[in-house]
Amino acid sequence: MEVAAALALLLIRQRINGDTPEVRARSLNTPSMAIKNRNVPDNPESRRIGASIRGGGVQHFWLPKGTSQLPRVAKAEGVYVWDTQGNRYFDMTSGPVAVNLGHGNRRVIAAMQEQAARVCFSYPAYLESEPNSRLADLLAAQAGPGHDRAFFVSSGAEAVEKAIEFARLHAVARGEASRFRVISRLPAFHGSTLATQALSEDPDHSPLQPMLQRWPRVPVPFPYRPPKGLTHDEDAARCAEILRETIEREGPETVLAFIIEPVMGLTGGASYAPAGYYRRIREICTNYGVILIHDEVMSGVGRTGRFLAGHHWPGTQPDLIVLAKGLGSGYHPIAGFLAPDAMVETVVEAGGFHLGHTQKSSPLACAVGLAVVQETLERDLVSRAERHGATLRERLRALQDGIPILGDVRGLGLFNAIEIVADPVARTMLPRNLDVPAELSRLGREHGLLIYARRIYGGRFGDWIMVTPPLIIEPAEMDQLVERLAATLLAYQDRLRAAGHLG
Template sequence: MDNAKPASSDRAPSHLFYQSRLRRPLVDRAEGIYLWDQNGKRYIDGSSGAMVVNIGHGNRHVIDTMKKQMDKVTFAYRLHFENEPAEDLAGRIAGYMPEGMDKVFFVSGGSEAVESCLKLARQYAVATGQAQRWKVISRFPSYHGGTLGALAVTGYAALTDPFTAMMKEMPKIPAPTAYLDRDNFSIEERGLRYADKLEEAILAEGPESVLAFIMEPVGGASTGALVAPDSYYGRIREICDRHGVLLIHDEVMSGVGRTGKFLGGDHWNCRPDLIALSKGFGSGYSPLGAMVAPSRMVQPVLDAGGFQHGYTYAGNPLACAAGGAVLDEIERLDLMGNAAAMGDLLKGELVMLSKRFPFIGDVRGKGLLLAAEFVENTVTMQPLAKEKNAFQRVIDIAYDKGLIIYSRRTRGGVEGDHFLVCPPMIVTREQIGEIVAILDDTLQDLASELNLPVNR
C-alpha cells in the first residue's frame, strides 16, 4: 500500500500541540530509509528526520545493544556513579577529534551542547582572569538552538524576534554567502573578506570584551548547507588567535559523519577550541549530544571550583550505549565513505535538476548535507516573491508523494527559499534514484502551481 492516503485526515482533536496547527499522520513503523504511517503509506526519509537518523531506522545492532543495556541499568545519576558506556563513548569520540580536544561533556541535545560551549567558554575566561570577556559573535543567518542562550547567538529573525527583549543580544556578522556576491573578486578573495568581517566586529566591540565566535562549519537548515570558500576557515582561526577569542564549532548537524568526514570542519583541518555535537550522534535512537573541549580549558575551570552547569539526563548509560552502537555501525559499514560517495552522486543529480528547473539558483553542501535554493533570477540571485511560500509548498508536495525533505527561508528567515535533501548515510545508489525521481515530479508540480519556468 505504498500510495495510500496519509492517515492525518478524519482524526480526533488532540491534546498535543506543536509549533503550528499542521496535523501529520500517525507513524507506524520505520526501517532503513523508510517510514510508514498507520494507513500503510510509505515515506522516504529524505531528511533523516531533522538531519538526525544518520544510520537509518530500525538498526538491529543499536536496538540490541540498547536492550542489553536496559537489562543492566538505564539511569544512574552522574553525581552518584560513573558508567562504562559513557567512559567508552567519550574515549572513542576523543579519538575522532582534532589534536588536544580530549574532554567530552555529555548532554541530551543540540541546544544543550551549544549552551554548554557558551558556558564553559565564559567560565574559562572568568577562571583565567579575563572576566571582562562575555560577548559571543555569531553569523547571520545561523541556527544554534532554541534555548535563550543558544537563541541569542542564532541569526534567524522569525525565531529570535519575539524574544529579543528577554535576551542579551549578541553581535552578528554576515554569513559567508559568497555565492550571492556580484563583484570582481575571486571566490577565495570573497572568503577572506567575509572572515575579515569578524575582525572588524571584534575591533568595533572592543577585543577585550569578546569571548568567542560561534559558527556552523557547514551550514544547516537556516542557510541551506552553506559552505564558505576554503580561504575562510584558516583566516577565522588566525583572527581568533590574534584577539584571544575562542572559536566554537557548532557541529550539531554537520558532525558525526554526515558531510563524509567525522566533523564538517575536518574538510579544512580546522582546530576549533570547542565543539558541539548532537543529532546524528545518537541518530534518533536516544537523545544525545556532547561538548568536546581541550584539557587546557577544562582544568582551570575545575581548579576554580568546578563547571557550574549540567543536565539531569546527561551521560546516562542508555543514551551512551546507543551512541556507542551508532558509532560501531558508522565504522562497520563505512558510512562516512558512503555519505561522501552518495553525496557526490546526489549533488550531481541536484545540479541536473537545476538545469531543468532554472528557478534553482544554487546547489550546495558537502556529503549528505545538501541543499538547493530557489531564486527568481539566477543572474541577480533575487529570491522568489515570499508570498509564493515556495519553501513550504515544496515540502508539502513532496510529502504527498511520499518523500520527506526539509526546508526553511534562506535569507535570515525573512525571505528566500531552499530545501535540504539529507537522507540517512546508509542510502544506496538505487534509493538516490528513487529520491531524485520524486523530487523531479515535485519540482514539476511546484513550477506549475507557482508559475515558475521549466526547461524541456
C-alpha cells in the same frame, strides 16, 4: 540537456500528469504494510486541529485551527517511514538531519535494550559509567588531538549553551573575567532556548527579541550570491575582516567566543566558505584570545564525508566542538561538546564545571551514542557519505536544465541543499510572500517524500531545502529519491508558472 536526463524528466512528468496525489501516494504502498491502529479515532472531525478534544499531538501548537492533522507514524525502516494508512514515505532529510543511520538499526536497538535492562540512569556525581567513558574515548580518537574530553547532555541547544558556559568558566579561571560577549553570524541557528536564540534569531524580527541578549553578529560568506562585484573568495575575506573589526569595536578584552556552523544547516542551506576563511578566522580568534566554537550539531559524525566537517580544513581546528543530532541518530537524545584537555584542566583547578543537567552523560544515552558511532565507523559510512554525496549532487545537477527553478545544488558528503529561484541566470529569488520550503514540504508528502523545511529569516537570504538522506542510502534508493524530488519540483514549477511567478 543530456538525452538521458531529458528522458528521465519526461517520464517523471508523465507520471505526475497521469496520477492524482492519492494514486501516487498509494503507489508508494507496500500492501502488506497497511497498518490499522485501533487506538486512532476514525472520525475525521476528531482528526482536525482545534477539535474539542483534550491533549492531542504537539502539532496543535502550530497548525491552524480546522486544518487536517498530519498523517500518523506507524513504523520506520531504513530510509522509509510508514503512516497508519499504509502510505510509505522516503525520509529524504533524515528527519531534521538527525537519523544518520536510517531507521530500525538492529545494533543500536540491541545496545539500547541491553543497556536499559542493565542500568538506564545513574547520576555521574556518584558513579562513573562505562558507556560514558567509552563514548568519550571513541569521540576523542575520531576528532583528533585537541578534542580530548567530552561533556554530554541531551539536546543541541543545551550543548551549545554548555560549551559557552564552559568557555566563560575557563576565561574566569584564567583571570579574564571581563570576557563575556559571544559573537555569532547572521544568519545562524544554534538552538531555540532563550540563550541560543539570541545567537540565532533575526534580531529585528523575533517576537522574543526583548527577552534575548543582543550579541554582536557578523555576516556569512554565501557562495551562491556574494555581494555585487565580489567573488566568493573576496566576500569571505571581507566577512573575516568584519569579525576582526567587530572584536576591536566591542573591546577584545570583552569578547569570549565566536561560534559558527562550519558547513551551514538550514540557515545557509549547506553553504560553506573557501579554505582561506577558516584559516583567517582561526588566526583572528587566536590573536585576540577568543574561543572558536564549531557548531557541528548537524554536520558532525560523518555527515559531510569526514567525521567532523572541520576536518575538511586541516590546521583550522576550533577550540570547542558541539555535536548532537547524528550522535544519537534519533534513537535517543544525546548531544555534547568536545574540549581540549588543557582547557578542562584549567577549569577543574578553579573548582570544576558543575553546570550540568539531570540527564548529563546518562548511561542509556551514552550506550546509544556509542553504538551509533561504532556502527558509523565499522560500516565506513563516512567515506560512503562522501562517495554517495558526490553522485547525488551530480544527479541533481543533471535536473537543472529541465527544472530551471533548481538554481543551485551544493553541499559536502550527504549534507546537501538545493536552492529554488525564479530565474537561474540572474539567480533571482521567488517573491517573499511565497513560503517556498513549506510549499515544497507539503508537495513532497504528496509525492511520498518527507522534507524537513523551515523558512529562514523570511527568505531574506534565499529559499532552499536540505537533501540529507540517511548515510546508509543504497544506489537504488538514490534513484527513488531523485525521481520523487524531481516530480515534486516539477509540480511546484508548474504551479509557479500558472500563477505567473516565472518569466
